[in-house]
Amino acid sequence: GAVVSQHPSWVICKSGTSVKIECRSLDFQATTMFWYRQFPKQSLMLMATSNEGSKATYEQGVEKDKFLINHASLTLSTLTVTSAHPEDSSFYICSAGQTYEQYFGPGTRLTVT
Amino acid sequence: AQKITQTQPGMFVQEKEAVTLDCTYDTSDPSYGLFWYKQPSSGEMIFLIYQGSYDQQNATEGRYSLNFQKARKSANLVISASQLGDSAMYFCAMREGGSSNTGKLIFGQGTTLQVKP
Numbered sequence: 415g416a417v418v419s420q421h422p423s424w425v426i427c428k429s430g431t432s433v434k435i436e437c438r439s440l441d442f443q444a445t446t447m448f449w450y451r452q453f454p455k456q457s458l459m460l461m462a463t464s465n466e467g468s469k470a471t472y473e474q475g476v477e478k479d480k481f482l483i484n485h486a487s488l489t490l491s492t493l494t495v496t497s498a499h500p501e502d503s504s505f506y507i508c509s510a511g512q513t514y515e516q517y518f519g520p521g522t523r524l525t526v527t
Numbered sequence: 528a529q530k531i532t533q534t535q536p537g538m539f540v541q542e543k544e545a546v547t548l549d550c551t552y553d554t555s556d557p558s559y560g561l562f563w564y565k566q567p568s569s570g571e572m573i574f575l576i577y578q579g580s581y582d583q584q585n586a587t588e589g590r591y592s593l594n595f596q597k598a599r600k601s602a603n604l605v606i607s608a609s610q611l612g613d614s615a616m617y618f619c620a621m622r623e624g625g626s627s628n629t630g631k632l633i634f635g636q637g638t639t640l641q642v643k644p
């Protein structure tokens with residue numbers, strides 16, 4: 415099946431710094447990618463839809479200026495958490511589709527101290 | 528607005544027995560897709576099975592089958608012959624627009640399944 419990678423798999427940063435998470439589709443092109451956030455023992459919450467060559471579409475309640483999304487190519491989308499705070503600590507997962515399936519990256523665990 | 532509901536926060540099943548995980552959905556779009564994913568403690572999301580709204584037969588993938596009851600708007604996952612490795616969190620998800628891969632997935636709350644030896 416198709417493969418989606420994420421980097422880094424985990425990151426610890428200090429409050430106030432910015433963190434960039436990469437999502438790559440390794441063996442297919444993805445015009446659309448999705449970014450989710452998951453707190454422990456909770457469901458995945460869609461944050462935004464990343465569109466290649468255009469602006470991302472954010473879900474209601476998600477701060478555009480805090481979670482910057484760039485989809486510069488058909489195989490790469492990046493999520494930057496700007497001025498991170500402890501409440502941003504979470505598991506971030508991206509996904510991309512091929513045919514009817516959605517393939518998920520392995521996730522990035524962000525801890526803000 | 529589309530909605531997915533999983534009413535079982537946690538389930539136990541004896542090894543080698545079958546288990547049904549419930550999922551109901553709500554949408555006004557006649558074209559939609561339903562998914563089940565498994566999430567072990569590692570966090571990765573593992574695709575299990577897909578059912579399109581126009582599919583005439585229930586989807587099956589190995590030990591997984593989807594009991595699709597369109598009129599009731601339910602899409603329960605049946606796992607046969609449970610194995611210890613099936614212990615994980617299971618998510619039901621829906622995408623409006625059917626087979627389009629550009630549609631977003633909306634997830635249910637999840638069900639934690641524990642398989643007892």
